[in-house]
Amino acid sequence: GVLVVGSITADVTAFSRRLPHRGETVLGDDVTLVLGGKGANQAVAAARGGAPTWLVGCVGKDPFSEIVLAGLHSHGVVSTEIRTVGNRTGVAHIRVDASGENDIVITPLANSDLSVDMVEESIRAVRDRASVLLLQLEIRTEVACHAAEAGAHAGLTVVLDPAPAQSLPDRVWPHVAIVTPNESEATALTGVEVVDLESAERAAAWFLDRGVRHALITLGAAGALSVTPEQTRHFPAYPVNPVDTTAAGDAFTGSLGAALAGGLDTATAIRRGMAAGALATTRPGASPSLPDREAVDELINL
Numbered sequence: 001g002v003l004v005v006g007s008i009t010a011d012v013t014a015f016s017r018r019l020p021h022r023g024e025t026v027l028g029d030d031v032t033l034v035l036g037g038k039g040a041n042q043a044v045a046a047a048r049g050g051a052p053t054w055l056v057g058c059v060g061k062d063p064f065s066e067i068v069l070a071g072l073h074s075h076g077v078v079s080t081e082i083r084t085v086g087n088r089t090g091v092a093h094i095r096v097d098a099s100g101e102n103d104i105v106i107t108p109l110a111n112s113d114l115s116v117d118m119v120e121e122s123i124r125a126v127r128d129r130a131s132v133l134l135l136q137l138e139i140r141t142e143v144a145c146h147a148a149e150a151g152a153h154a155g156l157t158v159v160l161d162p163a164p165a166q167s168l169p170d171r172v173w174p175h176v177a178i179v180t181p182n183e184s185e186a187t188a189l190t191g192v193e194v195v196d197l198e199s200a201e202r203a204a205a206w207f208l209d210r211g212v213r214h215a216l217i218t219l220g221a222a223g224a225l226s227v228t229p230e231q232t233r234h235f236p237a238y239p240v241n242p243v244d245t246t247a248a249g250d251a252f253t254g255s256l257g258a259a260l261a262g263g264l265d266t267a268t269a270i271r272r273g274m275a276a277g278a279l280a281t282t283r284p285g286a287s288p289s290l291p292d293r294e295a296v297d298e299l300i301n302l
């Protein structure tokens, strides 16, 4: 199974012909309220990818928590490790115009209450049933770093999606089995401007130099570059017609984690992740756009 430690938000998205200028009010065409947050999205992607999946995170005692928990349950994510805290459920407030341009305010709220103790408790609770730990950086940095260390010590394969990008203490990297930045995250973390395969390989070397076993740089429509000390390998993307690239990275990481937890070899797991990422771009939205394993298998075998 897969243990995801990360953020949970209610995503409130307003769609209007154009975004308002500062101080202006515009009329919207539609509004949606769905489960979001990188932790929740990756948990949904892993569960839809066929792995028993636990999410460790925090929600509040408010109407939004019912909506996000219902979303997690409907996709098969196990919620026993989700705590209800005094703070309110985190919210992402998103505005999208007719061209697809957006702006976003994420307010962490309850996500800031996720603690080192909660993470340790949850790792102890599911370590016998999980083999992969998925981490992102929408929770407190200290908690994410501690989760990597505790997960590695518990024998879990730690997969870190360093998003949103921020610098981390050097001691975290040796606990990371696989790091999965996109081009801009790899650029921000390594200082190597990632624009092509050659620069992606140099950015990957930065991670390997710091003790990461496997750097997997995702390159959108250009696929992914996989670098280990033994081998550098480019995986071309699956061709699709994208309509909304939101959550492609979450689909990639969640599906990769599910495949690894299912005992598949690394190359197959990467292909599963890439196919899931490609499919996520063909549907609008975040968690509602995440594909199931059947759709992923179909794209891989086309």
Ligand code: ADP
Residues within 6 Å of the ligand: 182, 183, 217, 218, 219, 220, 221, 223, 224, 237, 238, 239, 240, 242, 245, 246, 247, 248, 249, 250, 252, 273, 274, 275, 276, 277, 278, 281
């Ligand atoms: P993020 O969403 O974090 O920026 P990417 O855009 O790199 O991540 O997407 C993750 C993976 O999803 C890519 O490695 C690729 O395999 C797949 N993917 C993303 N965008 C496309 C696309 N336009 N066409 C095909 N595959 C895509």
